Amino acid sequence: MFLITTYIAKSEIEGVGVFTAEDLKKGQIISKFEPDFDRLVPTADYENAPPHLKALLDRYAFPHPDMPEFIVYEVDNSRFMNHADAPNTDYSDFTAGRALRDIKAGEELTCNYNSFFTGYEFLPPELERKNKT
Numbered sequence: 001m002f003l004i005t006t007y008i009a010k011s012e013i014e015g016v017g018v019f020t021a022e023d024l025k026k027g028q029i030i031s032k033f034e035p036d037f038d039r040l041v042p043t044a045d046y047e048n049a050p051p052h053l054k055a056l057l058d059r060y061a062f063p064h065p066d067m068p069e070f071i072v073y074e075v076d077n078s079r080f081m082n083h084a085d086a087p088n089t090d091y092s093d094f095t096a097g098r099a100l101r102d103i104k105a106g107e108e109l110t111c112n113y114n115s116f117f118t119g120y121e122f123l124p125p126e127l128e129r130k131n132k133t
Contacts, residue, residue, distance in 0.1 A: 001031060001032060001033070001034040001037045001038055001074065001075075001076050001078065002030060002031045002076055002077060002078055003029060003030055003031055003032060004020060004021075004022055004024065004030050004031075005020070005021040005022050006018050006019060006020055006021060006076075006077045006109070007019055007021055007077070008077055008080050009108075011082055011108055012108070013082040013083075013084065013108065013110070014082055016080055017080055017081065017082045017108045017109070017110075018077045018078065018080040018081050018082075018108070018109050019106060019107060019108050019109065020103055020104075020105055020106070020107060020109055021105055021106075022105050023102070023103070023104055023105050024099040024102065024103040025099065025102055026099055026100065026101045026102050027098055027099060028098060028099045029096050029097070029098055030089060030097050030098065030099055030109070031078060031096070031097040032095060032096050032097075033072075033094060033095050033096075037074075037075055037076065038072055038073070038074050038075065038078075039072070039073040039074075039075060040064065040067075040070040040071075040072060040073075041057065041061065041070060041071050041072075041073055042069060042070060043063075043068065043069050043070060043071060044069075046061075046071050057071060057073060060073060060074070060079040061073040061074075061079075062113070064094075065094045066094065081109055081110065081111055082108065082110055083110065083111065083112065083113045084110035084111070084112065085112065087100065087110040087111045087112045088100050088101060088103050088107070088109060088110055089103075089109055089110065089111045090111070090115065091111050091112075091115050092115040097111065
């Protein structure tokens with residue numbers, strides 16, 4: 001869950017992305033895992049979900065790094081954060097995302113999905129994008 005003010009807008013990376021509405025300082029904690037707001041979905045429920053729900057979760061959820069029996073579906077703008085190989089935020093500590101450098105208001109926030117979701121690049125949208133390049 002973001003601890004900062006964000007908004008969704010068109011992304012140069014893909015579709016839409018999440019942007020900060022305020023200046024951020026290097027090292028600033030910008031989000032924390034909040035079980036009251038970040039939905040934990042049992043993996044078994046995901047596996048038995050109807051195709052339309054499974055497609056939504058494939059796109060916007062990720063495996064909980066410490067509890068493989070759950071996937072995490074964030075209900076705030078966090079779910080719109082795009083991947084970057086050289087991101088401006090760090091989520092290697094799953095419980096608290098931080099700014100890797102000063103980030104100006106209006107800048108898209110990015111993270112490296114591999115820091116918390118190894119294997120994400122094997123999901124269908126990522127495979128399609130790689131096949132186009």
